[in-house]
Amino acid sequence: MIKQEFKISAQGVGKRFINEWIFRHFDYTFEAGNTYAVTGPNGSGKSSIMKVLAGITPPTQGNVHYEKNSAIIKPDAFFKELVYVAPYLELPEELSLREFLLFHYKFKELKEGFSIDFLIKFLSLEGHSDKPIKFFSSGMKQRVRLGLAFATDSPLVFLDEPTSNLDEWGIEWYHQNCQKWLMNQCVIIGSNQPFEYKHANFLLNINLFKK
């Protein structure tokens, strides 16, 4: 994928649930061509900040702006620019893998070199393409989510706990494909396991944004 100019700027961003500030005064700019790891212990706010940066939940205070090739992207068009991978995001259980991929790529573009058939092979799920996703194991589902991240031509990729449910082979597959397919995108990984973000070039500890 050709590198596009892409930026997310967070200015004074904070999120509060009831009376608790999960993070506050978060100022940061994320750019294409870099991999960022948001780190911190369980319950520290990694998923919360990623959801705010992705526009899935609104910040309690502050603003997040998205910019592509020097033009501001409106929040309602922003979902087209990203892939969000997380074990808590459900896949459509009633669809087969092939039906789901055909549906997904009505809205998003595949990277050059990928087709639906190639993606199924890339996932090593050739024997399962017509099976409903509800019958997939948790590791197979996680591979499908990651496959969308590797194959989709979008400038921004969020990977929250990217290797959850993967076996040793799957973890190696994840590492190889991060290096091969995600180098020109802006990648934000949420994790408390260093092996998941060993290729990241910027580390952001969420605990530094609590006051």
Ligand SMILES: Nc1ncnc2c1ncn2[C@@H]1O[C@H](COP(=O)(O)OP(=O)(O)OP(=O)(O)O)[C@@H](O)[C@H]1O
């Ligand atoms: N919708 C919500 N309502 C109230 N509190 C919430 C909500 N979502 C998250 N929280 C709280 O925000 C805090 C941060 O949660 P979050 O899931 O962002 O942490 P995390 O760092 O991703 O954790 P983990 O490593 O366990 O996945 C926790 O105290 C959690 O209980």
